[in-house]
Amino acid sequence: MKTIFFYLLCGLLGQTFLMAQENNVIMKVKPKEINDVLTNPGIGFTTFQRFNGDDLNEGIRWTEGLPIVYQNFDGDLTNKNYPQTTIAYFRVNWRFLEPECQQYNWPMIDKALKTAAERGQTLMLRISPYEAEAEKDVPGWYREMVGPEKQQGIAKWRVDPEDPRYIKYFGGMIKALGQRYDGHPDLESVDVSFIGYWGEGEGSHLLSDPSRLALINAYLDNFKKTTLTFQPLNGDAPDPGVLVNGTNIAAYWPDGRNNGTGTQMRNLGWRLDCHGDLRRSEWNHMTDVYPEDIIKSGMSEAWRKAPVTLEICGTFLSWLQKQKYSEETVEYIFEQGLKWHVSSFNAKSSAVPKEWRPLVDNWLNKMGYRFVLRRFTYPSVVTVQGQLRITSWWENKGVAPIYKDYKFALRIKNTEKTVILSTSANILNWFPGDIVHDENLYIPHDMPVGTYELEIAIVSPVSYEPKVKLAIDGVNEDGWYPMGKIEIKENKQ
Known part of the structure; x- marks a missing residue:
């Protein structure tokens, strides 16, 4: 009887896991490149x-x-x-x-x-x-x-x-x-x-x-x-x-x-x-x-x-x-x-x-640095204090790196709460060509549950204001680039 109960429990847990997997879709964003002349710092x-x-x-x-x-x-x-x-x-x-x-x-x-x-x-x-x-x-x-x-x-x-x-x-x-x-x-x-x-x-x-x-x-x-x-x-x-x-x-x-x-x-x-x-x-x-x-x-x-x-x-x-x-x-x-x-x-x-x-x-359009975000992925659902796993593939289409120590950051925002998460990316090493940056970030413990907008930008390390225009479409009036929506749920563990 205990054995039957054990397998039944495992089956129920497995079903819950599968449902969570089905609900938590990995969002893949491929921004549209633009050919505009960008007025950016230092170039x-x-x-x-x-x-x-x-x-x-x-x-x-x-x-x-x-x-x-x-x-x-x-x-x-x-x-x-x-x-x-x-x-x-x-x-x-x-x-x-x-x-x-x-x-x-x-x-x-x-x-x-x-x-x-x-x-x-x-x-x-x-x-x-x-x-x-x-x-x-x-x-x-x-x-x-x-x-x-x-x-x-x-x-x-x-x-x-x-x-x-x-x-x-x-x-x-x-x-x-x-x-x-x-x-x-x-x-x-x-x-x-x-x-x-x-x-x-x-x-x-x-x-x-x-x-x-x-x-x-x-x-x-x-x-x-x-x-x-x-x-x-x-x-x-x-x-x-x-x-x-x-x-x-x-x-x-x-x-x-x-x-x-x-x-x-x-x-x-x-x-x-x-x-x-x-x-x-x-x-x-x-x-x-x-x-x-x-x-x-x-x-x-x-x-x-x-x-x-x-x-x-x-x-x-x-x-x-x-x-x-x-x-x-x-x-x-x-x-x-x-x-x-x-x-x-x-x-x-x-x-x-x-x-x-x-x-x-x-x-x-070739002088200095010119950053194009080719692909960005993130989970559609995360939990409070849980991991936010991002992957990103960039291309620097200029002929030089950036020489200012700005930060690649994410902004999670809705009407109740706005949080900026700075990544560990060292953009001083983003030389001409392809760049890959993947990282696990963490959702703060005091983050209210709900649906948020997820945005990215290259920002000042002091003010966290966007500083670098990207060669992609869709920038908002704040200088951030929307990637999509993300849902934050309670951590029930």
Whole structure:
């Protein structure tokens, strides 16, 4: 009799299990991919000496190096004839940040950071030592200290960087900048810039090792959180009579900070300031400098840990009107940038010609990261304090990872309760190609039973607000992507 009862009980339990299995369907979601240009953090075009909503430069010229000028803002963030951006890039010369010795114009930087945030941007910053024009020389007090400009025998040098006073005062300004702003949430990155017109590094390979290291370490020692981007080549043009072949960047770093491959370089990014230069067939940056020197500099794999940012050589209008580039030439230039894993591009806030806008939009859809959620599964029924088993298959269709430590999260929401569950996914490692993330999450003990909407997003680790637009259809007004409904039941165990 006991045996019959045992089998009867097992049969009843088995039937209950089967019914639960039938009711608890594994929901499989395959979102629809979209081809929209996505405006996402840290990637795409930058504004230059401007913010979102400002008027563009007219013609083929641009301005830089001067104190930040603010246009009248009418509340419209639209960039006419230019992509929307998440980065405002400014270059300001040393003399305008330190008008008096060790008296710094911090309000200028503070206002720029605040304005960028208000316009939906972060601030990318370079403090250049000097430019060619007299009004863009080193600070007046420093010129008075070191005396009239002397012919250094090196193009684009205005002062002697071997003078210990240059290291003391220019390096001291960088130290003060880092101590005040390192890790600021609205500071996207800072250029490592210390010699040559516009801070482009002309002749930097001619510096003595102690001077070179002291100037670079002014950045390394004081910017430990904010991304630094370095120009690994010898500037924007060849030194007279010297073949431009780059300097092995390993020579810059003491104490084993770099192994020569770019993979252990304090996660420095790199930049080029003349992307698209094909002006001369006998010599130009695109075919005679960049491809070879990116490798020789040891920076070819740096994109895995830190961003690559490029700057247009001239402007789009100069490409069209002066160089008379064809669509095929522009497409070639863009393809080279993708090959180098570009994340952001400074087009100098100069209008994009209408005929090239499709090429630009296609480039933007590949620049940096672009996350497509291919498949997402979850159980239709879970219990309080029970497991929520999710699987996800993603594809990064861009050419680089994301460099901000955002989180892949789920939101479970109805009229009574909203809970956000952060996954353990490390999206910094979501490189181009396929990504799989599966995980067991847990329903909180105080979750009311009922039917909920299940949504996903990539969010800030602090505010848990969505930060990254996905290349899939269906985003709601909060920036979350609905996956379907889920029922939460009591845990009767």
